[in-house]
Amino acid sequence: MNEFLTQYAFLIIPIIKIAILVFLVLTVDAYLTWLERKVIAHIQARWGPHRVGPHGLLQPLADGVKFIFKEDPMPANVDKVAYILAPFITLMLALTSLAVIPFGPQKFTIWGYETTVGIADVNISLLVLFAITALSVYGIALAGWGSNSKYSLLGGLRSSAQMISYELSLTLSVVGVLLIAGDFSLRNIVEQQGTSGQGLLTWNIFPQIIGFTCFFISAIAETNRVPFDLPEAESELVAGFHTEYASMKFAMFFIAEYTSMIAVSCLATILFFGGWLSPFPASWTFTHYLPSVILIPFGLWVIYDGLRYENIFGRIVLPSVGAVFALLGFALVASPLVNGIIQGPFWFFAKVFIFLFVYIWMRGTLPRFRYDQLMSFGWKFLLPVSIVNVILTSAVILWRTR
Amino acid sequence: MTPAILIFFVLAALAVFGAVSLILQRHPIHSALSLIVVMVALAGLYLLLGSEFVAAVQIIVYGGAIMVLFIFVIMLLNDGEEERTHFSKLATFGGIPLAVAIAGFIAAAIAHSSGDLPAATANGSLTSTKTLSMLIFTDFVYPFELTSFLILVAILGAIVLAQREN
Numbered sequence: 296m297n298e299f300l301t302q303y304a305f306l307i308i309p310i311i312k313i314a315i316l317v318f319l320v321l322t323v324d325a326y327l328t329w330l331e332r333k334v335i336a337h338i339q340a341r342w343g344p345h346r347v348g349p350h351g352l353l354q355p356l357a358d359g360v361k362f363i364f365k366e367d368p369m370p371a372n373v374d375k376v377a378y379i380l381a382p383f384i385t386l387m388l389a390l391t392s393l394a395v396i397p398f399g400p401q402k403f404t405i406w407g408y409e410t411t412v413g414i415a416d417v418n419i420s421l422l423v424l425f426a427i428t429a430l431s432v433y434g435i436a437l438a439g440w441g442s443n444s445k446y447s448l449l450g451g452l453r454s455s456a457q458m459i460s461y462e463l464s465l466t467l468s469v470v471g472v473l474l475i476a477g478d479f480s481l482r483n484i485v486e487q488q489g490t491s492g493q494g495l496l497t498w499n500i501f502p503q504i505i506g507f508t509c510f511f512i513s514a515i516a517e518t519n520r521v522p523f524d525l526p527e528a529e530s531e532l533v534a535g536f537h538t539e540y541a542s543m544k545f546a547m548f549f550i551a552e553y554t555s556m557i558a559v560s561c562l563a564t565i566l567f568f569g570g571w572l573s574p575f576p577a578s579w580t581f582t583h584y585l586p587s588v589i590l591i592p593f594g595l596w597v598i599y600d601g602l603r604y605e606n607i608f609g610r611i612v613l614p615s616v617g618a619v620f621a622l623l624g625f626a627l628v629a630s631p632l633v634n635g636i637i638q639g640p641f642w643f644f645a646k647v648f649i650f651l652f653v654y655i656w657m658r659g660t661l662p663r664f665r666y667d668q669l670m671s672f673g674w675k676f677l678l679p680v681s682i683v684n685v686i687l688t689s690a691v692i693l694w695r696t697r
Numbered sequence: 698m699t700p701a702i703l704i705f706f707v708l709a710a711l712a713v714f715g716a717v718s719l720i721l722q723r724h725p726i727h728s729a730l731s732l733i734v735v736m737v738a739l740a741g742l743y744l745l746l747g748s749e750f751v752a753a754v755q756i757i758v759y760g761g762a763i764m765v766l767f768i769f770v771i772m773l774l775n776d777g778e779e780e781r782t783h784f785s786k787l788a789t790f791g792g793i794p795l796a797v798a799i800a801g802f803i804a805a806a807i808a809h810s811s812g813d814l815p816a817a818t819a820n821g822s823l824t825s826t827k828t829l830s831m832l833i834f835t836d837f838v839y840p841f842e843l844t845s846f847l848i849l850v851a852i853l854g855a856i857v858l859a860q861r862e863n
Contacts, residue, residue, distance in 0.1 A: 376727060419826060422753035426740075429761025433733070433768070440726065440772045448772070455769055459762070479826060 297406075304408035312414050313394070320393060324553040325355035331655045338659035349601070349609030359546075367542035370442065377441025382540065382547035385434030389551035392427045392558040395420035397482045399571050399639035411482075412640065420481040421473070424562065425466055428517060432458045434551070435519075435536050442539035450535025453525050453666065460673040461516035461523075467681035468509035471688040472499050472566045481562075485570030495574035500567045503688070507567045509681040514559040516673065518552065521658040525666055560650035561643075568646050571639035583634055586641045587624040594621025705745055712738035725771045729764060736760040750826040 300307065329344065329351065336343025344351030369378065397420075399412035417423060432455050439451015476484040476499075484499075491497045500507055516523040525535075537548045564570055575582045594617045601613025627634045664672070715734035722728045736759045743752035833841050 374724070374726070376730075380730075417749070419749045419753055422750070422757070426753050426756035426761065429757045429765075430733075430737075432761070432765050433730075436765070436768055436772065437726075437730075440768075452769070452772060455765060455772075459765055459769075462761075 300406045301408075304406040308405055308408055308410055309414060312410070316393060316414060317390060320390065320554055320557065321550065323557065324550050325359065327553050327556070327651060328358070328549075329355050330651075331658070334652070334655045335659040338656075349604055349606075349613050362543055362546040365542040367544065370444070370539050373443045373539070374441040377437040378539075379544075381434050381438035381441055382544045382551075384437065385431065385551040386547040386554070388427050388431040388434065389554040389558065392424055392431075392555065393561070395423045395481065396558065396561045396565065397485070397570070398561075398643055399636075400486075401636060401639065416482060417480070419479045421469065421479045421484075424558075425462075428462060428465070431555070434548075438540070438548070439536040442536070444539050446533045446538045447536050450538070454519060454536055457519070457523065457525065457669060457673075458517055460670060461513040461677070464509055464673065464677040464681045465513035465517055467678070467685060468506045468513060469566060470681075470685045471503045471506040474685075474688050474692055475499060475502065481565050481570075485565055485572065488569045489572040494572075494576040494579075495569065498567065498569040498572075498574075502691075503567060503684075505680060505684040506688070507563070509677055509684065510566070511563060513673075513677060514563065515654070515657070516669075518555045518559055520552075520556065520654060522661040522664050523669060524663060525669060556651060556654055557647065560647045560654070563650055564643060564646040569642075570646075571643040573638065573642050583638060584628065586634070586637060587627045590624030590627070591621050594618065594624060701745060705742070708738045708741040708745065712742070726768065729767045729771060732767070733760055733764050736764065750829055 332354075333343040333351065344354040347353045347357045369375075394414040395417055397411060397413040397416060402409055402411050404410070435458070436451050436455040439447045439449075439454065442448070472484060473479065476487045478484060478487070488498050515521075519525075537545055540548065573582060597617030597620060598614045599617075601617055602610060604610050604613055627637060712735050715731045715738060719728050719731040719735065722731060737756060740752040740755040740760065743749075743755055
């Protein structure tokens with residue numbers, strides 16, 4: 296058995312990692328919908344989901360069950376190949392884009408096979424991500440065309456035009472970071488930002504503030520989110536490209552949208568905000584206790600809040616969840632080894648969470664663009680600005696090396 | 698059979714399947730989709746040959762940009778299915794013998810050269826992204842810039858043609 300494991304470790308370990316990552320991502324997707332509904336509800340002075348489970352925490356589960364058991368009708372005269380293929384392509388590409396993202400600095404060896412925190416550590420990971428983005432237009436275009444419906448077709452056309460337009464500025468806005476790092480590997484881009492040990496001062500966000508602005512705006516447009524969610528503008532197109540989809544096929548588009556939100560947030564974190572690096576100087580070792588400092592009070596607060604909850608189910612579930620958080624915090628204080636390992640992923644996920652929150656925040660705040668505004672903004676403002684950023688960055692780098 | 702050869706055969710089969718399907722499909726969108734399959738399979742083959750930059754660019758440029766344009770145009774025109782006609786006389790008397798002859802030549806060439814082909818020199822440095830870009834911007838900078846101008850002229854021509862209708 297052991298020989299078998301060492302011989303095929305290159306095959307078995309990635310499969311295990313993929314299974315874990317897909318499970319994690321789908322769970323995070325589900326709870327991202329909960330968070331989004333809750334945050335937007337509070338922005339609009341409502342309560343949001345609060346019926347299923349304490350604080351509506353079981354709502355994603357109920358939604359999932361609903362999606363699985365709903366009838367899945369296929370409209371008449373659809374193009375069957377395109378109609379069925381489209382949600383699969385969309386979800387597959389969205390999940391694939393997470394495969395090249397490194398989540399932490401460690402390299403560890405299992406069964407004689409060296410591996411990293413992340414599925415694939417390729418030296419052109421950024422190009423791979425752009426290749427996946429380039430292909431992800433097809434899912435939406437095919438869904439729009441294959442549904443044989445006017446609303447879907449218009450939504451699909453809008454979306455493909457939008458994605459092609461914003462892909463240019465997305466790619467160009469990253470060139471500044473590439474010039475600074477001199478490498479396509481996301482791992483090396485992160486490590487290059489932390490060489491001085493001065494914390495957040497050496498992150499790419501400071502020299503590349505223009506690049507980051509262009510990147511984030513085009514990334515929101517690429518993921519079809521507010522204020523760029525014209526492909527699914529409810530008031531004009533019913534639901535855009537996924538009008539004719541129901542049940543699990545609709546859920547696949549939905550999961551893909553949230554997964555690409557996560558992927559884009561990871562990418563922004565890696566390229567501009569130092570990935571898994573701590574924002575504090577390396578000499579401040581006391582900041583290593585920050586995960587515990589957050590987890591323990593949060594756990595205690597959840598216990599306190601849960602004990603006052605209105606029904607008996609919540610009074611049992613919430614305090615136990617809180618106790619798990621608090622105990623996790625104490626365990627991290629007790630074991631410096633685990634605490635050291637957790638530092639990288641902790642900062643990474645903290646930054647990703649902030650980006651996801653900004654996504655939701657914008658959905659609760661900003662109105663939708665008009666279509667001609669969207670196009671002229673992309674081509675006449677964002678694209679020139681990112682080109683100027685490339686020229687400026689190369690000029691500064693050239694001037695420094697002289 | 699090493700994993701590399703297995704992957705090669707899977708990708709090669711995928712590419713051939715896509716190419717045949719491209720011709721046999723009756724709907725333009727299905728043909729375009731088959732062409733995307735060919736492009737992605739070719740990118741996989743480039744990756745197998747160790748030139749990862751070319752593979753990524755193959756998907757970004759051909760699989761992404763160009764094919765999206767194809768699909769976009771087909772969607773906008775919303776072309777229907779092709780009508781199937783009988784073989785033309787040119788195809789029956791010129792095309793089929795020519796195809797058979799080419800297949801025969803290739804098969805004969807492969808059969809004769811079996812075994813003693815010199816191994817390709819594994820020049821890993823040439824295919825790395827850094828050396829490739831260094832070559833483009835030093836030795837081949839004039840052809841590269843001229844190509845950019847050619848594309849720019851083509852874009853301007855497209856704009857002029859589009860404007861003429863107004």
